Amino acid sequence: MSNQDQDFEKELRMALRREEPPADFAAKVLARAKESKTAEERPKVVEMPVWRRPLVWAVAAGLAVTALVPPAVQQYQQRRQEERAMKAEKELLFALSITRAKLQHTREKIQRSTRQPL
Amino acid sequence: MRKTLLLLACAMPLAAQDGFDFKTLDKLGDNAKNKTVITLDGDMLKMASGFLSNGGKSEADSIKPLVDSLTGVYIRSFEFDKEGQYNDQTLEPLRAYLKQASWNKIVESREPKEYSEIYLHPIANGRLGGIAVISAEPREVTVVLINGNLKQEDLAKLSGNMGIPDLKLNKKNSDKTPKGKKDDEE
């Protein structure tokens, strides 16, 4: 690589130095995260006082909720199951990574002590 | 500082495996600053294996046949702030268990401040019921326990590079400061 190329790369690195976000960035993210967590914990079914709505709308809303809740629960359970499986997969790969690291470490120590490749 | 790694691989049949109380190993980490505790068996292992696909293109998928032959994967890894914070004697019940269950210690490497032991459990038809590795360093202890019905060549997979993520990859990515690497394509 020529000196010119190296200088250009250096300029590019300088140009692309990381910049800090606004000072209140972290606070905003934390506030949104807290809000999203609270929203998840809120009951999904919106209760409407019957006397505020015509009876037919109240019955329709009740029927709609009854129809939606079982599939929603199933979807939630399925998603939880998938999340557990993905977590298990990650743990498995991590465990195997540790196994490999330790086996290789042992092999290297033996090679060092015997000065012979295994 | 060297880390003490205890790798305990148990390739015991499940009934014998049930006889070993992992809580005795957990005591090793009483003073640990970092702990890694993984227990995968039964349904959890099947779930994990289910995410890998046979004939898939990712490296992780290539180890699916190996994973399918496993019945249990157990990791206990503890890091300490200073030396002398765990008791090596805590491992003796494990060694006794391995001996009683006819595991063979095939490798033992000892240096002044660290040691490693590798055990295999031979079963019928030239296969292995599991692998155990104990690696101890002054400030780290790691125990790996792997049960299953393994082929001899699975040992190479467990210690090789294909299919199993490199532990170093994530550690490299945690470094946020420029490393000043040279561009190696020119």
Next chain:
Amino acid sequence: MNVTGESAQLDFAAILKDNQAMVFSVALRFVRDRAAAEELAQDVFLQFYQQLARIESPAHATWWLRRTVCHRSIDEVRKRKLRPRVGLESAPEPAEPSRPPDPMLRGRLLKLMELLPEKARMVVVLRYQEDLDPSEISEMLAMPVSTVKSHLHRSLALLRGRLQKQEVCP
């Protein structure tokens, strides 16, 4: 930090603090507007927050955030079709540059980066801002290493050529 197989509750606030500059800066190289970059960065962190239970370590968190902001930034550019509609000479300087030896040069380089296609631009950002090597970029963007190197080679040639042209004919 303790990581257990059963539960791994990482410190979100600490991860946010450690990675906010990285996420924001990658986004900024694509949307070129600080407010839009901030919004995109916030979305990435919120998405990360939803996935927190799956994250195993701070290193894993950095890897996850970097990969997500890469893909989100590319998507955002494609959605907005952020190509320069004005000549490079009349484009405004970026706000608050960090201390480069030549502020004008920095501004021009950043503007020239907009000429690059999204993936090539991301390769350059990952190489020269995040200091990843080609194999790491390859894994991050799910792109062959040879393609990464090709993007780097061509992008540098284009940027250098345009810069030289500007200096000759300002």
